[in-house]
Amino acid sequence: MRRILALILVTGLAAAAAYYVLVLRPEGAPKPVAALPPKPSAAPAATTIKDPLRPEAPIEPDDQRPPPKGDWIKARPGFQHSLSASQRGGVEPCATQTVDSSGFEAPLPRGRARLHLPRDFAPKENGDFDLIIHLHGDEPVRRELIESGQKLPLLTITLGLNEGYAPLFSSSELFRAYVADIEQVLSRRSGRPAHARKVAMSAWSAGFVGVAAAISQKASSQIDAVVLIDGLHAPRRDRAMFEAQLEPFVKFARRAADKQAFMFISHSSIDPPDFASTTECAHYLLSTLGFEPRPVHRADRFGLELVEFFNRGDLNVRGYAGNDKADHCAQIALLRDVYRALGERWAAH
Numbered sequence: 001m002r003r004i005l006a007l008i009l010v011t012g013l014a015a016a017a018a019y020y021v022l023v024l025r026p027e028g029a030p031k032p033v034a035a036l037p038p039k040p041s042a043a044p045a046a047t048t049i050k051d052p053l054r055p056e057a058p059i060e061p062d063d064q065r066p067p068p069k070g071d072w073i074k075a076r077p078g079f080q081h082s083l084s085a086s087q088r089g090g091v092e093p094c095a096t097q098t099v100d101s102s103g104f105e106a107p108l109p110r111g112r113a114r115l116h117l118p119r120d121f122a123p124k125e126n127g128d129f130d131l132i133i134h135l136h137g138d139e140p141v142r143r144e145l146i147e148s149g150q151k152l153p154l155l156t157i158t159l160g161l162n163e164g165y166a167p168l169f170s171s172s173e174l175f176r177a178y179v180a181d182i183e184q185v186l187s188r189r190s191g192r193p194a195h196a197r198k199v200a201m202s203a204w205s206a207g208f209v210g211v212a213a214a215i216s217q218k219a220s221s222q223i224d225a226v227v228l229i230d231g232l233h234a235p236r237r238d239r240a241m242f243e244a245q246l247e248p249f250v251k252f253a254r255r256a257a258d259k260q261a262f263m264f265i266s267h268s269s270i271d272p273p274d275f276a277s278t279t280e281c282a283h284y285l286l287s288t289l290g291f292e293p294r295p296v297h298r299a300d301r302f303g304l305e306l307v308e309f310f311n312r313g314d315l316n317v318r319g320y321a322g323n324d325k326a327d328h329c330a331q332i333a334l335l336r337d338v339y340r341a342l343g344e345r346w347a348a349h
Helices: 002-024 139-148 172-190 205-215 239-257 278-288 325-348
Strands: 108-110 113-116 128-135 154-157 195-204 223-229 262-267 294-299 305-312 315-320
Touching: 108 172, 113 172, 128 172, 128 205, 128 325, 139 154, 139 325, 172 195, 195 205, 195 325, 205 223, 205 239, 223 239, 223 325, 239 262, 239 278, 239 315, 262 278, 262 325, 278 315, 315 325
Parallel strands: 128 154, 128 195, 195 223, 223 262, 262 315
Antiparallel strands: 108 113, 113 154, 294 305, 305 315
């Protein structure tokens, strides 16, 4: 485990920094093209695919799409195009979006973190409550929790460019310190002892290294869910380091496929020059478990185009077109459906 954490610290920080330069800095982001390439005409699909996370929006199979040449697992991302804001219905995904936050209190500072609580939130009669810890992102993540309709506590942590998330969770004591602090806050508010029951580790972009560190701990049994929004990376040229960095996620994915946990992974079609893309890493994870995604088509929020779908048990992987900064930001909107599914999962258990 120490070897895995060392690799997370070294390669994860390098990947996060490179990803920031490539995608998040405006001058480093590729320019969107005028429009998406036309979708090849084909006979209407005989059946659609039901999305367990968004059952009201069926998915259309795209089995007419030619398979990638060579090894599909190592194939670089296709779909190297993006939509302009006007083509997204006037939405700029990286800009602040309006949301009715009256059902939530003002964020409560907790050191370098912020705690977002629904108004009048209280643990159950036995003191139990469920919790989402999200790394890298604040306002848009809170927005999506609100839009999900779930009344769950959310702790967000966002660090600077030269800081890494792995050290925050490099021991079970550090993880427990975050959880214990929230338990104390809710205990004081409710007037009785509060205990975190289930925890979801959620991350966008560079935050994935903190999730890897957290689920690598032996004392991580509280972590019932892992959510990675366009942020699963590893070194491309060093196979041993590639596999070591993804090992904690492969193990967790196996549990999710067996319904022992919940996992959601999304990837864009951004193709970083110096490390493996989220597409390549997601393909490796699925192939290691003996799975393969299905080519599909569905128009999603903020101009996202769903192009790959996989579901087995409670393991969910979604691949999207788009190689621009806006496509990276737009994926945060996926948290709406994921958090709704989490709330329903926890209510049923």
